[in-house]
Amino acid sequence: MPTPKAPSPKPSFRKPLLYGTGVVLAAALLGYASYRATAPDRSASDSSYVAEVTADPxxxxxxxxxxxxxxxxGDKLAQGRADAPVVLxxxxxxxxxxxxxxxxDTESALVKKYVGNGTLRIEWRNFPIFGAESEAAARxxxxxxxxxxxxxxxxxxYAEGVKEKGFGKARLKALAQQAGVADLDRFAxxxxxxxxxxxxxxxxxxGYGIGATSTPSFLINGRPIAGAQSMEVFTQAIDAAADRARNTKDAKGADK
Incomplete structure (x- = not known):
């Protein structure tokens, strides 16, 4: 979950968006978690910083x-039912x-476990923070x-070893061809x-508005998680979110 040395977004990107006072707190939490998880003196065995922050379901x-x-x-950068109880x-x-x-290692397993049965929807947000090639790959x-x-x-x-080859125009075109993009001229x-x-x-x-300072960063039904955490962390958060959604639906049904 690396942090860029010198990101250069527009200044407005760095200010938490005013969705509400809770979001400002969440932005601070996510930013702090991102910092702790990427601190340069963190030992290999000390991987609990972010998990501790988000451990309570x-x-x-x-x-x-x-x-x-x-x-x-119609979102082409999402997968899973639009009405799924949990959105990552x-x-x-x-x-x-x-x-x-x-x-x-993890997303593919989450797709198999939750997307297919309608529990989870995954929505992608391009968050390029490593310069021109990041921007080009996002586009x-x-x-x-x-x-x-x-x-x-x-x-x-994201295949093993691909990013080391760079994301110049020729490489991006080759990846599009590999991905089965039919009209490469239109793609360009x-x-x-x-x-x-x-x-x-x-x-x-x-992304900057919610306080994300590094990649990957996630929201699971409004719960921030920073970093490529273990499968257990994600399943815990998804299961808890699904339970909350189910309980909320049941409560609304009982009130009718």
């Missing part, structure tokens, strides 16, 4: 953050090694999504378009 849930879930059935929002960068580890991923191949591009870009146009830049900027602004 009933703590650290912010309704304002839960409202950031778009639940748009992921803020990530294709040049981030920890993001790749999460994608390969390319969005462009692949316009042809319905975002998750295939995601898998290709879309990746260079103002629409791609606007979509990436919107995601990035949201």
């Amino acid at each position: 009933d703590a650290g849930v912010y309704p304002e953050l839960a409202e950031l879930a778009r639940r748009d059935p 929002i992921e803020y990530a960068d294709f040049k981030c090694g920890y993001c790749g580890k999460f994608a390969r 390319a991923a969005w462009a692949a999504g316009q042809q319905g191949r975002f998750w295939q591009f995601h898998a290709a870009a 146009r879309d990746a260079d378009s103002s629409a791609a830049s606007a979509a990436v900027s919107k995601d990035q602004e949201q």
Whole structure:
């Protein structure tokens, strides 16, 4: 979960968005967790910083953050039912090694365990923080999504050893081809378009607005989690969120 040496977003990106006072607190929590988890003097065995902050299944849930879930059935950068009881929002960068580890080791398992049965929806947010190639990869991923191949591009870009080869234009085109993008000319146009830049900027602004300072960062029904945590941390958070959603639905039904 690396932190960039010198990110250069627009100044407004760095201010927590005023969704509510709870979001300011959540932003501080997520930023602190990100810092502790990426501190340079952290020993290899001391991996508990973020997990400790988020260990209580009933703590650290912010309704304002839960409202950031778009639940748009036409969202090409999401998978899972729009009405799923749990939404995991992921803020990530294709040049981030920890993001790749999460994608390969944990996200794929979460898809198998929860997305298929309708419990979980995953919504991607492009959060490029490592410079020009990060931005280019984010726009390319969005462009692949316009042809319905975002998750295939995601898998290709996060494959072992890919980020070390860089994300120049030729490499991005090759990854799009590998992902099964049908119209590569359109892909190139879309990746260079103002629409791609606007979509990436919107995601990035949201990420900085909730206090994310490193990648990957997550929200699970309004609960912040920083870093490529273990499968156990994610299953605990998802199960707790599903239980809360079910209890809320039952309570509303009883009131009718």
